[in-house]
Amino acid sequence: MDSIIIEGIAFSIPLFIIAIGGIYSEGSGVINLALEGLLGFGAFAGGLSYALLSSVITGNPLLLIYASLAFAMVGGALLASLHALMCIKFKANQVISGVVINMLSVALTAFLANQINASVFGQPSNKFLLEIFPKVTVPLLSKIPILGALFTDLYTFVPIIVVIALIMAYILYKTPFGMHIRACGDNPHAVAAAGGNVMKIRFISVLVSGALAGLGGMCFAYSISTTFSPNIYMGFGYLAIAAYIFGSWKISRTFLACILFGFARSAGYVLVQKLELPSSYGDLVLTLPYIVTLVLLLFFSSKTKAPRALGDVYE
Amino acid sequence: AGSTEKASQAAGLNIAIITTPSGVDDGSFNQDNYNGILAFIDEHPEAQVTAIREPSGDVAAALKTAADVVAEYDVLVCTGFQFAGIGELAKENPETKFILVDTYPTDAAGNTVELPNVYAMMFAEQESGFFAGVAAALETKTNKVAVVNGVAYPSNVNYQYGFECGVIYANEKLGTNAKLVELASRAGTDVTGANVGGNYVGSFADEATGKVIGQQLLDQGVDTIFVAAGASGNGVFTAAKESNGKLHVIGCDVDQWDDGQVGNNNIILTSVLKVMSLNVHRALSRIQDGTFEGANVLLKADTDSTGFVKESGRHQLSASTIEKLEEAYKLVQDGTIVPASNFGGFTPEEFKVN
Amino acid sequence: MDTLVEFRHITKRFPGIVANNDISLSIQKGEILAILGENGAGKSTLMSMLFGMQIPDEGDILIRGKKEHISSPLVANDLNIGMVHQHFMLVENQSITENIIMGIEPKKRYFGLFPYVDIQSSKEKVRELSKQYQLEVDPESIIEDIPVSTRQRVEILKMLYRNAEILIFDEPTAVLTPQEIESLLGIIKNLRDSGKTIILITHKLDEIKKIADRCAILCKGKMVGVFDVASTTTQEMSALMVGREVSLTLSSTEHKRGTEVLRVEGLSVETNEHIRKVDKVSFTLHRGEVLSIAGVAGNGQVEIADAIAGLLPVKEGAIFLAGKDISGCTVRERIESGVAYIPEDRQSVGLILDFPLRENLCLKQYYQDPYSNSRGVLQKQEMESLAKQLISTYDIRSGSGVNTLARSMSGGNQQKAIIAREINLQADLLIFVQPTRGLDVGAIETIHKKIDELRAQGKAILLISLELDEIMELADSILVLYNGKVQTIKQASEMTKLEVGEYMMGVHVEKA
Amino acid sequence: MLKKPNLFKRIFMICCGPGKHQLLRVSLFCIFLSLLAGSVLLLLLGKNPFEAYRSILQGAGILPKTRYAGKKSQLTDFMSLLNYTTPMIFAALSVAVALKSGIFNICVSGIMVFSGFIATILVGYSSLAPIIAKPLVVLIGVVAGGLIGVLIGYLRHRFNMNEVVVAIMLNYIISYVVSFFIQTRFVDPITRQSVEVGQNARLTLFDYPIMNLKMEINLVFPLALITVFLIRYFITRTRFGFELQAVGLNSKASNYAGINVGKTVITTMLISGSLAGLAGVSYYLGSNASIQPRVLPALGFDSIAVALLGNTSAIGSFFASLLVMIFDSGTTYMSSRMQVLREIAALITSILLLFSAIGIFFRALANRYAREVEEV
Numbered sequence A: 001m002d003s004i005i006i007e008g009i010a011f012s013i014p015l016f017i018i019a020i021g022g023i024y025s026e027g028s029g030v031i032n033l034a035l036e037g038l039l040g041f042g043a044f045a046g047g048l049s050y051a052l053l054s055s056v057i058t059g060n061p062l063l064l065i066y067a068s069l070a071f072a073m074v075g076g077a078l079l080a081s082l083h084a085l086m087c088i089k090f091k092a093n094q095v096i097s098g099v100v101i102n103m104l105s106v107a108l109t110a111f112l113a114n115q116i117n118a119s120v121f122g123q124p125s126n127k128f129l130l131e132i133f134p135k136v137t138v139p140l141l142s143k144i145p146i147l148g149a150l151f152t153d154l155y156t157f158v159p160i161i162v163v164i165a166l167i168m169a170y171i172l173y174k175t176p177f178g179m180h181i182r183a184c185g186d187n188p189h190a191v192a193a194a195g196g197n198v199m200k201i202r203f204i205s206v207l208v209s210g211a212l213a214g215l216g217g218m219c220f221a222y223s224i225s226t227t228f229s230p231n232i233y234m235g236f237g238y239l240a241i242a243a244y245i246f247g248s249w250k251i252s253r254t255f256l257a258c259i260l261f262g263f264a265r266s267a268g269y270v271l272v273q274k275l276e277l278p279s280s281y282g283d284l285v286l287t288l289p290y291i292v293t294l295v296l297l298l299f300f301s302s303k304t305k306a307p308r309a310l311g312d313v314y315e
Numbered sequence B: 001a002g003s004t005e006k007a008s009q010a011a012g013l014n015i016a017i018i019t020t021p022s023g024v025d026d027g028s029f030n031q032d033n034y035n036g037i038l039a040f041i042d043e044h045p046e047a048q049v050t051a052i053r054e055p056s057g058d059v060a061a062a063l064k065t066a067a068d069v070v071a072e073y074d075v076l077v078c079t080g081f082q083f084a085g086i087g088e089l090a091k092e093n094p095e096t097k098f099i100l101v102d103t104y105p106t107d108a109a110g111n112t113v114e115l116p117n118v119y120a121m122m123f124a125e126q127e128s129g130f131f132a133g134v135a136a137a138l139e140t141k142t143n144k145v146a147v148v149n150g151v152a153y154p155s156n157v158n159y160q161y162g163f164e165c166g167v168i169y170a171n172e173k174l175g176t177n178a179k180l181v182e183l184a185s186r187a188g189t190d191v192t193g194a195n196v197g198g199n200y201v202g203s204f205a206d207e208a209t210g211k212v213i214g215q216q217l218l219d220q221g222v223d224t225i226f227v228a229a230g231a232s233g234n235g236v237f238t239a240a241k242e243s244n245g246k247l248h249v250i251g252c253d254v255d256q257w258d259d260g261q262v263g264n265n266n267i268i269l270t271s272v273l274k275v276m277s278l279n280v281h282r283a284l285s286r287i288q289d290g291t292f293e294g295a296n297v298l299l300k301a302d303t304d305s306t307g308f309v310k311e312s313g314r315h316q317l318s319a320s321t322i323e324k325l326e327e328a329y330k331l332v333q334d335g336t337i338v339p340a341s342n343f344g345g346f347t348p349e350e351f352k353v354n
Numbered sequence C: 001m002d003t004l005v006e007f008r009h010i011t012k013r014f015p016g017i018v019a020n021n022d023i024s025l026s027i028q029k030g031e032i033l034a035i036l037g038e039n040g041a042g043k044s045t046l047m048s049m050l051f052g053m054q055i056p057d058e059g060d061i062l063i064r065g066k067k068e069h070i071s072s073p074l075v076a077n078d079l080n081i082g083m084v085h086q087h088f089m090l091v092e093n094q095s096i097t098e099n100i101i102m103g104i105e106p107k108k109r110y111f112g113l114f115p116y117v118d119i120q121s122s123k124e125k126v127r128e129l130s131k132q133y134q135l136e137v138d139p140e141s142i143i144e145d146i147p148v149s150t151r152q153r154v155e156i157l158k159m160l161y162r163n164a165e166i167l168i169f170d171e172p173t174a175v176l177t178p179q180e181i182e183s184l185l186g187i188i189k190n191l192r193d194s195g196k197t198i199i200l201i202t203h204k205l206d207e208i209k210k211i212a213d214r215c216a217i218l219c220k221g222k223m224v225g226v227f228d229v230a231s232t233t234t235q236e237m238s239a240l241m242v243g244r245e246v247s248l249t250l251s252s253t254e255h256k257r258g259t260e261v262l263r264v265e266g267l268s269v270e271t272n273e274h275i276r277k278v279d280k281v282s283f284t285l286h287r288g289e290v291l292s293i294a295g296v297a298g299n300g301q302v303e304i305a306d307a308i309a310g311l312l313p314v315k316e317g318a319i320f321l322a323g324k325d326i327s328g329c330t331v332r333e334r335i336e337s338g339v340a341y342i343p344e345d346r347q348s349v350g351l352i353l354d355f356p357l358r359e360n361l362c363l364k365q366y367y368q369d370p371y372s373n374s375r376g377v378l379q380k381q382e383m384e385s386l387a388k389q390l391i392s393t394y395d396i397r398s399g400s401g402v403n404t405l406a407r408s409m410s411g412g413n414q415q416k417a418i419i420a421r422e423i424n425l426q427a428d429l430l431i432f433v434q435p436t437r438g439l440d441v442g443a444i445e446t447i448h449k450k451i452d453e454l455r456a457q458g459k460a461i462l463l464i465s466l467e468l469d470e471i472m473e474l475a476d477s478i479l480v481l482y483n484g485k486v487q488t489i490k491q492a493s494e495m496t497k498l499e500v501g502e503y504m505m506g507v508h509v510e511k512a
Numbered sequence D: 001m002l003k004k005p006n007l008f009k010r011i012f013m014i015c016c017g018p019g020k021h022q023l024l025r026v027s028l029f030c031i032f033l034s035l036l037a038g039s040v041l042l043l044l045l046g047k048n049p050f051e052a053y054r055s056i057l058q059g060a061g062i063l064p065k066t067r068y069a070g071k072k073s074q075l076t077d078f079m080s081l082l083n084y085t086t087p088m089i090f091a092a093l094s095v096a097v098a099l100k101s102g103i104f105n106i107c108v109s110g111i112m113v114f115s116g117f118i119a120t121i122l123v124g125y126s127s128l129a130p131i132i133a134k135p136l137v138v139l140i141g142v143v144a145g146g147l148i149g150v151l152i153g154y155l156r157h158r159f160n161m162n163e164v165v166v167a168i169m170l171n172y173i174i175s176y177v178v179s180f181f182i183q184t185r186f187v188d189p190i191t192r193q194s195v196e197v198g199q200n201a202r203l204t205l206f207d208y209p210i211m212n213l214k215m216e217i218n219l220v221f222p223l224a225l226i227t228v229f230l231i232r233y234f235i236t237r238t239r240f241g242f243e244l245q246a247v248g249l250n251s252k253a254s255n256y257a258g259i260n261v262g263k264t265v266i267t268t269m270l271i272s273g274s275l276a277g278l279a280g281v282s283y284y285l286g287s288n289a290s291i292q293p294r295v296l297p298a299l300g301f302d303s304i305a306v307a308l309l310g311n312t313s314a315i316g317s318f319f320a321s322l323l324v325m326i327f328d329s330g331t332t333y334m335s336s337r338m339q340v341l342r343e344i345a346a347l348i349t350s351i352l353l354l355f356s357a358i359g360i361f362f363r364a365l366a367n368r369y370a371r372e373v374e375e376v
């Protein structure tokens, strides 16, 4: 049980922040299928910064680790700016742009990782090694039966992400800017008529989505393989998309969706272990979150409502 | 190849290394082969090498890649099982020499063939696995050890069986008391459908599941894991890194010390080796001096082709462990000890320690 | 009086069309200036340049005597210009308050640090404002739940909230009921009396007559002139804008009621969200008869039409076309058995905006001989000649003929295209929902004549309109709907306009 | 407005301005731009771009190489190009057809795996005579692919499910489930992929001896060509094509016009799925002969962008497929000759697709310039 919760949280939370990225972009009206590419590029940038800075910042591994999270956000935002440019300035089809950005991200990270490793670090490699991410066990809370697992062996990025997620929710639902973002997703012309700069609002939203996806990607890189490598493209970006569609583009519901995915996954692993199924059944377990999504969508699709202006080109 | 005169012949060997997705800079399997070529070029600076990567890892794509460039080179070094089907291409290009690593060539019908221009090497992974098993048994504090593999293909089953034999050997001969931990849910089914036990991720590229398995083993009290699972192994490494020194791993194929760094510590006890670079270098030298002969060889400790890392600073074995490993190495080398392998006729349970 | 706004030689071009051609016009402080012109004359374009949504290709705009470059609505806001657009600019999933304060949200801070939108006080302010100008709204309602007339009030409040001095109304009455129009005109007058300057685009000459001080007339992008409303008759105005005499009343031909075409029995209809909109409605419609359904917007008229056309399922009851029950038929079967339908929403239902005019004009016939052959292959020449014929018959104006994308046509011409297509179906039953909404008098005249002609040909016509005048003029019998229920069905001659209005408000309840 | 357009604008207008073949010219312009960008990249790496592009064409069999290996020639390279292009043509058509009706079929990869797998286990391992086996494989491709297509169409229409999400989910589910069966039932211990299918079932004759050359002859390439024209005819000239486009542009209005929207959506996805299925069998039982577990073919995703590069028209998709596959086929030779990472080619392809995604913008911009000039 504990491991279901611990593993579930470690997986759900980065997924959640990536999904929030999606909500920002799509909430402002820009379809974002590029999350997969963005999280990969973010992780690349974070990994690169880690590799570059580790010779500069010595003796303070924690600083290095948290700095790399920040750089991952910058990296994700950087690639997202391309998506924004394509969709907003050049009015490209948003789905297509997303697909192409994903392709570009894979090619670009592989190319750059090789090139940089060879020319800067003088060693041929396509990955950047990272440190393990610090974990904490909260003294008293962790003793609570069952729920204590929520505070046991917790990656410190979990509270960080939770705080960021709260801030993002606050911005989206409480501040004028957030209101404008949501309005852009519903009727951009209304925003323009009220004097808002639709292009700018959307641009920023897409950048934010890149930054958040990059952050989530970096956390996955830390928690799963402690490396940046091309293996980062594991399809979690697509899962995040499923999560927010499932959550009807609302942060609170998306949170539940992410928790559901994370726990379906970790419970699946435990289930296979407990049932003593052969390892080949692992493949079947991995289909769990996807099947759960499909089945649940079957029932809830009529209730999910995409932003009204999603995908519309704004002139 | 063919009848065309090669411009580069006079200058020196024109070598290509064709690798599957991870490329020659994977810091691992492919890179070790590449290093063999580089070592050769150090000796023969007039020779040159081109690294070619086939990105999909698909068997047909791998062969097409080789066919696309075969005309350009004197020697093709093909690393990985994906190149088994190269037999036909080799037959059609008798002038070109092929060095295959991890597979023997097959003809169009899929039968293994020996060809005069193909030097194909496979490694006795069970021997490397054996050393890992001995090391693990000697080093474990909790007396619980485990092996994690990718998919139960022969090479991985060999590693697993060898590891298990090593543990049995150490328990019987070296006075250790290590128990093998297997997660029943992770038992592998080999290519004949037989249950081979072990801990299999089910994939070579699933880091997330690798990590879960690492943690499940740690929860069972395991403190030493031999990891032979390709990229899925990174997940196990992560679990070890996050264990605060509770879990150590033994790397495989190449010296994985650098992958094991956590702060100022390292999770790598040692790495067991498939010594590919040396053998690639040897084969190239034979081409250079004209003594090349095609062959399908199984490389073992007797040619120093399997082994473990013992250079200081690259492992954390105690001196006595090293000493005992050296002894075991000699016994493997001279054939006194034959660890079980996938199709070696007996399983680890039937393994006899003489 | 001071000149507040001055257009100087403004020209604006769109692909294939000069929307505004060298227009000069000045607007005085405190007046109500009406702008009149045919569909596509360039009225909206001219105003959108004043509001910063478009930028003139040539010419200058002067505000309070100063040359201004109005590059965005933000600039317009700063110049105290506000606009109620022809198509409302509201965010549907946000509340009235949120819509009104958008862009100038009052802020408060959590812990004196983190800013947030102060919805609470905004609500109060909206409430006050709405009281002050008698524009009743509930500040907390979500836009998607409120009727059109309320949305319009929200748009007006939006301007007032921003302290706009110059208020532009683009066809504000097109979507309102007579009572609502009365009250809106009252509001506009009040606004003027409180010192605001009003620009009113409308097609309704009587409205201009009622409240406007002056009237600018545009024709095909050019300024015809500015006239003093008091000293110009409506006849003169319409002649000026259309370029010919227009007869504003129909010289309706005598005709005979024929056999029954449509019979609706106990019809109940629910929307897709399972809200009951039509409740046990029965009526019959005969050849040579125009039956008009009157009612305040949202009382179920449109749902009746949708149910007859097959766009909404029949919940209870039955619909008989020429004696045959069609309530289970598909849309196409109904079309083929003789139902033509001019829907309320021309842009998202009546047309495929990204198809060329040619395809749109064949939208209901493309699969039939001669537009498709027996093997299912389209005959483009046939489609094209049909389209050309309809374009010339109905005077549909567009940039590049049959190849014009419907999207780039003006609203009036889009409507003409739909009407042309539907009449061309030769159906026995024609359902018109708001057929003249937003059309200029010339176009209205043509359509009214057309309806009269159709009746003379023995067609049965179901006319749903919010314009009482239109109903009174065309209908043979009138059905008044209130809350989805029939209030009364009577011969038109038996009711006065006033009575109909009362039934619409649910004042008279007739027991059957 | 007496300003004359500057040189740049004039060239740009010649490339993208309104007039004949504007779509084609814009596409060519995008290709040119991306090659230019690629050149810059290559120059930065110290490589000669002309050499690089030439070697790509050489590798793809468009230009002759300096030397050929045994039983190989430019012709064999070219035939190989056609062989590998065939599945891409089907895949791009699949995307294009669905897109015409407003549906994003990003399930092409999953459908390919599914149909390839079904055909492999039903026919690939059988000993049916080639004359029966091969058509049967094609048929299975059509049916299996069509089934998934219909499923997506049905879920979208009946349950209002977002087809992109459904497709993403299906991709993974198919991939994992097929992988499970391969790894437990059909694995080849050496190649670690599914056991190769028999020659009798393969849609490509591999190493087929002609004039002392070993040719790859893709038996379904002609079918792909025919399909291109069929689809084109179907979309632009038939009643159903009209309905498909109408539904794609406005389903409400289509319903109003009497078009059965559900039927149209499902039929469209049937066609799109069948085409993806054809891509699957011509990939897994044609240019390849076995399936890699847990791998969704990149081709399925690339085809989305390829269809776009071809302006979602059938003919366009054909040429775009050819172009992208020339790049793909020539990459190995280029990377070998130029000693550059092969990612360069993937990068240039991505850039090409990026540019083509903004083709609409170029078109609009050029049209605007053209109007300005007209007015002067």
Ligand SMILES: Nc1ncnc2c1ncn2[C@@H]1O[C@H](COP(=O)(O)OP(=O)(O)OP(=O)(O)O)[C@@H](O)[C@H]1O
Binding pocket: B022, B026, B028, B029, B030, B102, B150, B155, B156, B204, B205, B227, B228, B229, B230, B231, B233, B251, B252, B253, B254, D192
């Ligand atoms: N992707 C793979 N597919 C099949 N077998 C593999 C793969 N990766 C590794 N193996 C096999 O598993 C064995 C153990 O894997 P190990 O962890 O040493 O991987 P590695 O040395 O990192 O190899 P690679 O660089 O190829 O991933 C290797 O000897 C190799 O034969």
Ligand SMILES: Nc1ncnc2c1ncn2[C@@H]1O[C@H](COP(=O)(O)OP(=O)(O)OP(=O)(O)O)[C@@H](O)[C@H]1O
Binding pocket: C014, C015, C017, C018, C019, C037, C038, C039, C040, C041, C042, C043, C044, C045, C046, C086, C408, C409, C410, C411, C412, C413, C438, C440
């Ligand atoms: N954004 C645009 N792009 C292209 N053409 C446009 C655009 N906006 C307006 N037009 C064209 O400019 C002309 C004038 O349009 P405008 O909307 O100003 O007419 P209007 O007088 O308001 O007509 P209506 O009474 O139908 O509202 C029309 O022919 C219209 O098709």
Ligand SMILES: [Mg+2]
Binding pocket: B028, B029, B230, B231, B233, B252, B253, B256
């Ligand atoms: Mg390794």
Ligand SMILES: [Mg+2]
Binding pocket: C043, C044, C045, C086, C170
């Ligand atoms: Mg207008």
